Amino acid sequence: MTKRVLLIEDEPNIIQAISFILSRDGWRVDTHADGRTAVAEVARRNPDVVILDVQLPNRSGFDILQDLRADPGTQALPVLMLTARGQKRDREMAERYGASRFMTKPFANAEVLDAVRALVAP
Amino acid sequence: MIGINVLVAVCLTYVAFLFAIAFVAEKRARQGAGGWLRSPLVYTLSLSIYCTAWTFYGAVGYAVRSGLEFVTIYLGPTLVMIGWIWVVRKLVRIGRSQRITSIADMISSRYGKSNLLGVIVTLLAVIGTTPYIALQLQSVSLSFSVFSNDTPAMLNVRDLNATALYVAVGLALFTVLFGTRNLDVNERHHGVVTAIAVEAVVKLIALLAVGIFVVWGVAGGPADIVARIEASEIAELQLAGGRWATLIFLSAAAFLCLPRMFQVMVVENADERHIAVAAWAFPLYLFLMSLFVIPIAVVGLGVLPGANPDLYVLTVPLELGQGKLAMLSFLGGFSSATSMVIVAAIALSTMVSNHIVMPIWLSARRGGASMSGDVRNAVILSRRLSIAAILALGYAYFRFSGGGTALAAIGLISFAGVAQVLPALIGGLFWRGATRNGAAAGLVLGFAVWAYTLFLPSFGGSLLLPASVLQDGPWGVEWLRPQALFGVETLDPVVHAVFWSMTLNTVAFFAVSLMGFPAPLERLQGAQFVNVFDHSKSAPGMTRGAAEAEDLLIMSQRILGPAEAQAMFQRAAQRQGKAGYLPDTTPEFVETLERELAGSVGAATAHAMVGQITGGASVSVEDLMAVADETAQMLEYSSQLKAKSEELGRTARQLRDANEKLTALSIQKDAFLSQISHELRTPMTSIRAFSEILMADGPMSEADQKKFSTIIHDEAIRLTRLLDDLLDLSVLENGQVTLNWQETSLAAVLERAVSASASGRGERPLRIRRAPGAEDVALVTDPDRLAQVFINLIANARKYCDAALPELRIAVARRDGAVVVDFIDNGSGIPAPSQGVIFEKFARLTDQSRAGGAGLGLAICREIMDKLGGAIVYLPGQGGAAFRVSLPKAVAKAAE
Missing domain, CATH: 3.30.565.10 (Histidine kinase-like ATPase, C-terminal domain)
Known part of the structure; x- marks a missing residue:
């Protein structure tokens, strides 16, 4: 069965890049660009893994992560956090809030692919 | 030629005439008739005691010595009457509503009825006025001597000192007779005021007559006079700006502060509306008084070169054989001198008696402080003795000073002395924060500086102040030299003294006032003075009597019930020999009424209620009026507090806002780096991702390849633009552009x-x-x-x-x-x-x-x-x- 990724990101070009990389590897990629409705979108799509940007319109990725971790249904959902801010504090916050992985932009394509694969592996 | 016998006879006749006028006026006033006695004209004319013998004779001498500078003495009061009429009005209103009896009483009353201040102002007034009284005695004596020069037979009259003594005794008598006849509730003296008004007319006519004679009789009319003025040395005298300004200020201050001016302007004022007339009529009077000064001076210099210019008004007509004109002129000078001395003596005796003699007398016999018969007699006696003492002092000063000083010099010294009251007076009228201690500090310091820099040096370097002190300063301390204080050497002595005394006075007044806080009583009085227009009606005129009684009846009916009140009023009217229900509001009646009302509403309230209606009746601290005022002040204070706290709240809010904004800014500043990071990394992410895609050899359509390279290109441009913007902004912000x-x-x-x-x-x-x-x-x-x-x-x-x-x-x-x-x-x-x-x-x-x-x-x-x-x-x-x-x-x- 095709594994599904939900990509929550607002930069069109980055969405296109990540979608291309994962699709080519056989993933089904859904995308979502708004922070405020992101949690609902996760619930609706019920993906196998979420790639979550930090700086989103209307709501921060950290807040979304907290909500996901607070909900039993998504408590264990693998979440890969991406950020362009890349400061130490962001990494710490991501870990504290329970991100499964944390990566700084720009990333190597292979790195993202490996991470996603690892997160959904049994 | 006029013999000295004729002169004395004329003099005595004139005095008898004044006596008659004063007597009649007094009688009519007591009968309640003679409304003309209280006309605005009489009020204006009574103000003319500002023009003393100094003005009458001395102005011409002044003009000969200093040219136009004499005009300053007229300009000061003119400016006050025209520009500061509201100050005069406020003074009069306060004077009436607080029953002020003198300038000393005014200051004392304003600062919480402080007797200390009363004593200070009284002493200041006595010391400042004594030379002035001496000056009047001197001028009368001198004018006598001018006539007696022509009749060498009368040697005894030529003795100046004897003349002065006679004049002093005569004036004391007149003042005692008409100034202390009764203890009027408002210290008004209708007889004296009327006599003074007549004297004002005489001196004006005399001076105008001499002036007209000089212009049209001696010179050939106005054109000729103008030519003569231009040719004379007077035209060459220059005005000194500093002196000019100082003298105007000084005469304006003196006009408000001189005890005798306060007496006629405030205490004797019968109706507040008179001020409006005086506002233009008095400057007009001054103008007429000064009109012929220069012509007389110029003609005098031509006719009598080398003679005493202070007496030109007299000697010029005499020299030119105009005996009758000289006689009129003599009467004018005599009027000027006597009216000033009489009013000054009344004013000073009231102050001395009320603030020095009576407090001592009352404390000597404790307990009986009620206004019973013997206290009344004591007051009258102390007034009379004070009058005698003041004239004796004036005479003594005349004898000791030798009578040699120019008239104007003495006048200015005196002006500068009494002007020391100005800061405490004006401050007390307009500033509620003024305190008793501030007033005392200002008065004492100003007075001391005045005495040290002007009064004592005026005796010359021998009496009281050694010559060495004048020359080198006390103990050789140079910067303490009386006429060059703190090393200021270039100023004219009068300007110097006025500058330092007024400056230090004012600074001390404000500084000490600000350091302390007014006592409750001072606050009350301060409120009543500063806000006098808020709680006092316009002073009633003569016609007010009946209305007053009616108001009292209306109020009494409310408290006692109509029948009882009407019966009581009718009884009182009957006792006064009047029909109807409205008795005259005599002090006796008011007292009775207060007692009646007190039975119903309590003494304090009754006193306050009656006092409010009769307007003048004393308003003391215990009065409800004052209590109400205190309440009002507290309300005002609390509303100020409220305003203050609202303001504080606003400030706090602004601070909070500013703080929030600052915090927001600082967070933004913190966020700046991570923002830059974000903005740079985002396009770099796309570029890296797509270039990796393009580099990898996976399956890819032509279109995708094209699309991805376009993205890389666009993102590269975006990155460049961002860097450009950042650099641009940084350059702009650092001002290197x-x-x-x-x-x-x-x-x-x-x-x-x-x-x-x-x-x-x-x-x-x-x-x-x-x-x-x-x-x-x-x-x-x-x-x-x-x-x-x-x-x-x-x-x-x-x-x-x-x-x-x-x-x-x-x-x-x-x-x-x-x-x-x-x-x-x-x-x-x-x-x-x-x-x-x-x-x-x-x-x-x-x-x-x-x-x-x-x-x-x-x-x-x-x-x-x-x-x-x-x-x-x-x-x-x-x-x-x-x-x-x-x-x-x-x-x-x-x-x-």
């Missing part, structure tokens, strides 16, 4: 901006509406930078305008000489909370996808406009997003 100022036109810059931001392929179309006519404005600016701002605004409209058919209107207008260019789109605008931050860095409001910029555009615009000397602001309330770019005058200078 070089502007390329040029002459250009607004239309050209706009044209360039519009065409540079024309819609590209795939971009949303934006319609731009312009008004080419208005854009025709010449500018001196940096066209590239200004265009950059415009481009930015157009680009923003293109990016963010959310209307279906986006449209941008560019309007140009002139406003206060500046040119404003408004960019208004038809979108939904920027929400109010965001309007404050849009000019901050990275303050992008919408999501990235639509923005495409780094959020630095408006920040850069702001910096650019700042550098160009203009401004860019968000213009709320225009429907869509609206930005206003204003180019200041200098930039748009070529516009006209």
Whole structure:
């Protein structure tokens, strides 16, 4: 069965890049660009893994992560956090809030692919 | 030629005439008749005691010595009457509502009925007035001697001292007779005032007569006089600016503070409305008094060179064989001198008696402080003795000073002395924060400086102050020299003394007042003085008597019941020999009424109620009036507190706001680095991802390849632009930018901006509406930078305008000489909370996808406009997003 990724990101070009990389590897990629409705979108799509940007319109990725971790249904959902801010504090916050992985932009394509694969592996 | 016998006979007749007038006036006043006695004319004429013998004789001498400077003595009071009439009115109102009896009483009463202040002002007044009384005695004696020179047989009259003694005794008698006849509740002396008004007329007529004689009898009319003035040495005397100003100030201050002026102006005032007439009539009187001074001086110099110019008014007619005119002139001078001495003696005796003698007498016999018969007698006796003592002092001063000093000099010394009361007086009228200690400090310090710098040196370097002190300062301390205090050597002695005494006086008054806090009683009195117009009616005139009684009846009916009140009033009227229900409001009746009312409402309330109606009746601290005032003051104070706390609240709110803004800014500052990081990494992410995709040899369509390389290209450009913006902003912010100022036109810059931001392929179309006519404005600016701002605004409209058919209107207008260019789109605008931050860095409001910029555009615009000397602001309330770019005058200078 095709594994599904939900990509929550607002930069069109980055969405296109990540979608291309994962699709080519056989993933089904859904995308979502708004922070405020992101949690609902996760619930609706019920993906196998979420790639979550930090700086989103209307709501921060950290807040979304907290909500996901607070909900039993998504408590264990693998979440890969991406950020362009890349400061130490962001990494710490991501870990504290329970991100499964944390990566700084720009990333190597292979790195993202490996991470996603690892997160959904049994 | 007039014999001395004739002179004495005329003098005695004149005095008898004055006696008669005073007597009749007094009698009519007691009968309640003679309304003319209280006419504005009599009031104005009584003010003329300002013109003493110094003015009558001395002005001519003054003019001979110093030219026009004598005019200052008239200008001061004129300015007060014209410009400061409201101060006079306030003084009179307070004088009546508080039953003030003298200037000392005024100061004492204002500062919490402090007897210490009363004593200080009394002493100051006595010391300041004594030389002045001596001066009057001297002038009368001198004028006698002028006549006696022609009749050497009468040697005894030539003895100046004896003449002065006779005059002093005569004046004391007159003053005692008419000044202390009764203890009027308001210390009014109708007889004396009327006599003085008559004397005022006599001296005016005398001086005008001499003047007319001099101009038309001696010289050949006004033209000839003018020619003579121009030819005389008087025309060459220069005015000294400092002295001129000081003397005007001094005479104005003296006009308000002289005890005798206070007596006629405030205490003897019968009706407040008289002030309005006096406001123009008194300056007119002064004008007439000064009109012929220079002509007499000039003619005198021609007729009697070398003679005492102080006596020209007398000696010139005498020399030219005009015996009768000289006699009239003598009577004028005599009137000037006697009226001043009489009023001064009355005023001073009231002060001495009320503030020095009576307090001592009362404390000597404790307990019986009620106004019983024997206290009354004691007051009258002390008044009479005081009058005698004051005239004796004046005579003594006359004897000791040797009578040699020029008249004007003594007058000025005296003026400067009494002017020390001014700060405490005026401060007390207008400033509730003035305190007793402040007034005392100012008075004592000012008085001491005056005595040290002017009064003591006036005796010459022998009496009281050794010559060595005058020369080298006390103990050889140079900067303490009496006439060069603190090393100020260049000033004229009078200017010097007035400057230091008034300055130190005022500074001490304010400083000590500010250091302390007024005691409750001072606060009460201060409120009543400063706000006198709020709680006192206009002073009643003569016709007020009946109305007063009626008001009292109305009030009494309310308290006692109509029948009882009417019966009581009718009884009182009957006792006074009157029919009807309205008795005269004599003190006896008022007292009875108060007692009656007290049985119903209590003594304090009764006193206050009656006092309010009779207007004059004493308003003491215990009165409800005062209590009410205290309440009012407390209310005022608490409302001030409230205002204060509201203000504090506002300040706190502003501080909080500022703090929030600062915090927001600092967070923003913190966020700045991570923002830069974000803005740089985002395009780099795309570039790296797609180049890796392109580098890897996976399956890829031609179209994808093309698309990905375009993205890489665009993102590279975006990155470059971002770096450019950052550099641009940094350069602008650090002020390292070089502007390329040029002459250009607004239309050209706009044209360039519009065409540079024309819609590209795939971009949303934006319609731009312009008004080419208005854009025709010449500018001196940096066209590239200004265009950059415009481009930015157009680009923003293109990016963010959310209307279906986006449209941008560019309007140009002139406003206060500046040119404003408004960019208004038809979108939904920027929400109010965001309007404050849009000019901050990275303050992008919408999501990235639509923005495409780094959020630095408006920040850069702001910096650019700042550098160009203009401004860019968000213009709320225009429907869509609206930005206003204003180019200041200098930039748009070529516009006209």
